[in-house]
Amino acid sequence: MLNKNCTIAKLGEPILREKAKKVKEINSPEIQDIITKMLHCVKQSKGVGLAAPQIFESYQILIISSHPNERYPNAPLLKDEVLINPKIINKSKEKEKGWEGCLSIPGIRALVPRHINIEVEYTSVDGNIKQVIFEDFIARIFQHEFDHLVGKVYIDRVEDNIDIISEELYFKII
Ligand code: NI
Numbered sequence: 001m002l003n004k005n006c007t008i009a010k011l012g013e014p015i016l017r018e019k020a021k022k023v024k025e026i027n028s029p030e031i032q033d034i035i036t037k038m039l040h041c042v043k044q045s046k047g048v049g050l051a052a053p054q055i056f057e058s059y060q061i062l063i064i065s066s067h068p069n070e071r072y073p074n075a076p077l078l079k080d081e082v083l084i085n086p087k088i089i090n091k092s093k094e095k096e097k098g099w100e101g102c103l104s105i106p107g108i109r110a111l112v113p114r115h116i117n118i119e120v121e122y123t124s125v126d127g128n129i130k131q132v133i134f135e136d137f138i139a140r141i142f143q144h145e146f147d148h149l150v151g152k153v154y155i156d157r158v159e160d161n162i163d164i165i166s167e168e169l170y171f172k173i174i
Pocket of ligand 1: 103148
């Protein structure tokens with residue numbers, strides 16, 4: 001029976017600093033259960049993305065779930081996409097700073113420089129290899145979630161501690 005308890009791994013949990021394992025059998029019950037749980041938990045936690053290590057599953061799976069909600073009022077509306085074993089093929093030289101938060105690091109937001117465009121290859125839930133170019137906020141979500149698969153978190157990318165603010169203040173300024 002699938003455990004739908006969405007306990008999110010918080011900063012300090014060793015799993016957030018590990019390199020996630022490659023998925024070998026997409027159709028295995030274990031992987032299918034993890035994907036179902038991730039889709040459920042990203043909604044319940046009001047995230048715009050989620051990576052498997054955040055629910056204590058060290059696999060290369062991430063979800064982009066962009067839609068406006070209370071945590072991200074300006075997020076564009078997009079269908080949920082599950083990306084398995086994602087790889088970065090290409091990225092724009094140009095970076096842009098933008099606000100990020102993370103379910104694993106509650107209470108703060110920070111300005112993070114990210115590539116504006118990023119070309120990605122991944123396996124979809126139906127087992128097809130896809131190549132996609134993500135732009136702007138979606139490229140930002142991808143880069144944030146991809147970091148979770150290689151043991152990084154967004155505050156590692158912050159240029160200056162002055163770019164980190166409390167979430168309470170963030171909601172006052174946006
Ligand atoms: Ni995160």
